[in-house]
Amino acid sequence: MQGNYMVTQSNNLIEARHLKPLTAREQKIVLTMVSMIQPTDKDFMDYRISIREFHELLGLSGREHYTEIKEIAKELMSKSIEIPKDDGGWILANWISSADYIKGEGVIALSFSPKLLPYLLQLKNAFTSYRLSNILSLKSTYSIRLYELMKKWQHLGYWECPVESLREKLGATTKTYSLYGNFKHRVLSFAINEINEKTDLHITIKELKKGRKVDKIEFSIQHFKEKEIRLPEKPKKELQAPSINEIRERLNGSTKSYKFDKAYFADIYATALTVWQEQAEYELSLLVKYVNNDSTVSNPLGFIRAKLKLALQQHVSGDKISFNELQKGSRSTGRQEVIPNWFHERNTSKEETVATVVTEEYQEKKRALLESLGKSPEEIEEEMNG
Known part of the structure; x- marks a missing residue:
């Protein structure tokens, strides 16, 4: 598995509402699978991740615990998204349709839901790409989601989004984040700081108010090619x-x-x-x-x-x-x-x-x-x- 692989998704998938949000670890597993897709692929395959690599993606220490990994795979299969369609409709789908542990090879073979096929394969236009290595060091699922959204709008250097819509896109819809102050401090500011520190993007925001209430967030996006992350060597x-x-x-x-x-x-x-x-x-x-x-x-x-x-x-x-x-x-x-x-x-x-x-x-x-x-x-x- 190479961290320099490219992650390519349709813009509609980038804009999806995360109804049951992935954790940061689960995001990295899904995006690693996406990075394995080849431009010429016409159908999904079983995307094979070794138990050792699976273990590393989850940040687990010590020996591999297969029961724990099984439970994580089951939880991953329960995560769902709502994808907007160009005609104004929507699709509800789970990310993963199956997980197959191949004992003799020490591998887990994961399959995408077939409903995701038009959003990940044979993409000709309206898609976003970035290096997998740019998100592997991010610790928050909100940072990863915001990074993807910023990558979509990087070419314009600007994006404006209503606060409520942003909460849904990031998956920060719990009661804790219904107050804007909590959402800003614990989700948005944290994600922006982590992205600015660890990736090739630099983000600043401006709050747009309606009366005294913050109604929209205006993002300014800068890309620094020299900060592209290429799987750094591990220190001794x-x-x-x-x-x-x-x-x-x-x-x-x-x-x-x-x-x-x-x-x-x-x-x-x-x-x-x-x-x-x-x-x-x-x-x-x-x-x-x-x-x-x-x-x-x-x-x-x-x-x-x-x-x-x-x-x-x-x-x-x-x-x-x-x-x-x-x-x-x-x-x-x-x-x-x-x-x-x-x-x-x-x-x-x-x-x-x-x-x-x-x-x-x-x-x-x-x-x-x-x-x-x-x-x-x-x-x-x-x-x-x-």
């Missing part, structure tokens, strides 16, 4: 910063009777980064070591979260905090444990709740970590507000 492993999953797995290797799941760890690691920056993993390892050696801690995960929230409070107040100060003596030798006063400023019983000190820096770090885990904007908002 020794130069790569460890991912949050690698750090979580390392710490899970030293825990006892409990493990950090992804959402929990994104929360505590955001706190640790805010307080200790590059020393975050080291300080967490010290706290884990302390918990391992203290038999009075009945709820390790609750204890760790409480102590990190307390450390954040101390950090916000200007104090320098380090779990390196925890010097727990051996009970067998009778040595008294030396623990800093701040560590005992809160009772860690189950009945007490420790107030969360939320800083902008902490919120930004947590949001970035959740994005790195492949969470959708909706899932991120739920985690941020949970």
